[in-house]
Amino acid sequence: MSIPVDLRSDTVTRPTPAMRRAMMDAEVGDDVLDGDPTVRQLEQRVAAMLGKERALFFPSGTMANQTAIWVLAERGHEVYADAGAHVVHYEMAATAALGGVQIRPVSPSGDVMSADDLEQSFRPPSRHAPRASLVCLENTHNGAGGRVTPLPALRALQEVAVARRIPVHLDGARLWNASISLGTPLDALASCADTVMVSFSKGLGAPVGAALAGTGQAIDAAHAVRKRFGGGMRQSGILAAAALHGLDRHLGRLTEDHEHARLLASALEGVHGIRVVPPDTNIVMIDLPPEVDAFAIVEAAAREQVLLTPWSRTRIRAVTHLDADAAAVLRAAEVIGEAMRGRGG
Ligand SMILES: *Cc1c(COP(=O)(O)O)cnc(C)c1O
Numbered sequence: 001m002s003i004p005v006d007l008r009s010d011t012v013t014r015p016t017p018a019m020r021r022a023m024m025d026a027e028v029g030d031d032v033l034d035g036d037p038t039v040r041q042l043e044q045r046v047a048a049m050l051g052k053e054r055a056l057f058f059p060s061g062t063m064a065n066q067t068a069i070w071v072l073a074e075r076g077h078e079v080y081a082d083a084g085a086h087v088v089h090y091e092m093a094a095t096a097a098l099g100g101v102q103i104r105p106v107s108p109s110g111d112v113m114s115a116d117d118l119e120q121s122f123r124p125p126s127r128h129a130p131r132a133s134l135v136c137l138e139n140t141h142n143g144a145g146g147r148v149t150p151l152p153a154l155r156a157l158q159e160v161a162v163a164r165r166i167p168v169h170l171d172g173a174r175l176w177n178a179s180i181s182l183g184t185p186l187d188a189l190a191s192c193a194d195t196v197m198v199s200f201s202k203g204l205g206a207p208v209g210a211a212l213a214g215t216g217q218a219i220d221a222a223h224a225v226r227k228r229f230g231g232g233m234r235q236s237g238i239l240a241a242a243a244l245h246g247l248d249r250h251l252g253r254l255t256e257d258h259e260h261a262r263l264l265a266s267a268l269e270g271v272h273g274i275r276v277v278p279p280d281t282n283i284v285m286i287d288l289p290p291e292v293d294a295f296a297i298v299e300a301a302a303r304e305q306v307l308l309t310p311w312s313r314t315r316i317r318a319v320t321h322l323d324a325d326a327a328a329v330l331r332a333a334e335v336i337g338e339a340m341r342g343r344g345g
Contacts, residue, residue, distance in 0.1 A: 004305040005328040005335075007264075010174075010257070010282060010321035013205040019245045026241035030234050031057075038237030042244050043211065049247075050196050051187030052213035056222050057240055061086075061173045061210040063231050064197040066094045068169040068212055069134060071221045072195065075100035077133030080121060082106055082113035084143035086171055087136055098229075102130060111144040113137075115156035122164070135161040137193060138171040140178045145317075146261075146283030148178045154192040168192065173199040173210070177281040180254050194218065203254050203282060204246030205322045208239045250322060257282035260320040260329045267333035271340050286316040286336070292343050300339035306332045 006012045015023070029036040039057050047055040058064040065087055073079050079095060081087050083105035087095060095103050106113045106121045123129040137157060141147045149157075161168045170193035172178070179186045190196045195214035200206035212222055226232065233239070261279040268276050268286060277285040288294055294310040301308055311317040316336075320329060 003328075004307065005324060005332050006307040007318040007320065007324060007329070007332055008307050008309045010202045010319045013322045015205065015207050015242060016322075018249065019205065019242050022241045022245040023238050026237040028235040028237035031236045032232040032234055036235060036237040036240070038244070039233075039240040042240040045244065045247065046198065046211045047213050049186050050190040050198070050213045052190065052196065053216045054219040055211045055213040056219050056226065057233075057236060057243075058197075058210045058212060058226060059208060059231050059233060061171070061197055061199040061201075062091050062094070063226065063229055064210045064212040065136075065169070065171055066091060066098060067222045067225045067229065067231075068195040068197060068214075068218075069095055069101065069136070070099045070225045071218055072167045072169055073099060073101045073134040074131075076130065078102050078104045078130045079134045079136055080104050080106055080118060080132055080166075081136040082108055082138060082141065082144075084108070084112075084141065085136060085138050086142055086173070087138075089143065101133060104132070108144075111147045112141045112149055113157070114153060115160050118157055118160050132164060132166050135166055135168045136171060137168060138173075139189065140174040140181075140281050140283070142174070142283065145277045145285035146174065146177065146279060146281035146319075148181050148280045150182055151184050151188055151192070154189060158192040167194040169194065170196045172196050174202055174281065176251055177203055177254055177258070181258060181281050195222075200243035200246050203257060203321060204243065204250045206239070206242040206246045209243050211243075253322070254282070257320040257322075260324060260326060261318075263326060264318060264320065264329040264333055267330055268336060271333075271337045273340060274336075282320045284318045284320070285311065286318065288314045288316065288340075290314055292340065296343065297336065297339045300342060301332070301335045304335045304338070306335040308332070308336075
């Protein structure tokens with residue numbers, strides 16, 4: 001039996017022995033009572049990296065996104081977001097259920113919402129229509145296959161929002177990947193938004209955590225909302241130590257994940273009937289011909305110890321990460337090829 005290959009997400013990584021040691025050695029305090037020194041260190045480091053006044057540690061990216069929406073958007077108003085965004089599909093309608101705001105999904109004309117798409121989606125002023133309160137961006141864009149939005153496009157999106165005096169939140173769960181792929185500094189990308197969420201539990205390999213960065217005023221407000229959401233954590237320095245270790249040791253190696261994604265894409269090129277979306281970062285979208293069921297292919301691959309995500313009836317998602325080397329992605333390509341041949345693809 002070969003070693004299992006799990007490409008369902010970059011969240012499946014397990015903390016390395018060195019990361020676990022860093023967690024064990026972390027200096028801690030009660031972060032709800034009067035502060036945890038390691039959490040403080042992480043928050044200051046992330047704020048500096050993103051060029052923001054302050055940052056706040058969160059148990060999850062979802063909570064950080066929803067906190068930003070709560071802080072920046074007004075109840076009864078609308079949040080504009082790409083129709084394929086994480087906040088639209090994977091956050092349990094928290095925007096409506098908790099924040100009291102409605103999402104206006106913007107259908108992108110290309111892979112990801114552009115400034116034009118955004119501009120054209122605004123409603124004409126009317127006494128009956130909800131007002132626009134916030135624009136939410138996502139970089140890299142998960143649903144679009146880890147697509148990067150380059151700096152000029154981000155700036156253009158920001159300008160559309162600024163012209164309407166609307167703030168911008170950036171869901172940057174994988175902003176690290178975007179920065180590396182584009183060769184654009186994190187703070188430049190982050191400068192296109194008022195608040196930015198980054199995740200430590202994706203490519204950086206930490207077990208838990210995200211941060212929200214912004215002005216001191218926004219982060220003060222976010223602190224209160226995090227408390228309301230039940231996100232106050234006590235000796236959270238243990239978790240912050242894992243995130244700091246990820247920044248120290250795993251940020252630079254994200255290029256390897258991008259190389260492995262390209263390797264997987266090129267290894268699948270020869271498989272009859274398959275069309276692979278050329279990856280910008282660590283996410284590979286594999287499109288199957290309409291007569292082949294993605295769920296059946298994913299099941300067949302799982303029987304061979306290769307785990308993938310059926311993204312839709314005809315699309316499979318594979319994500320490269322810290323725990324998947326070149327041999328692992330080549331094994332995945334081989335198993336997908338076998339599964340396709342088994343189905344006459
Ligand atoms: C994973 C992810 C999130 C949510 O992060 P969690 O820590 O899993 O809650 C938000 N946005 C994007 C784009 C993501 O990929």
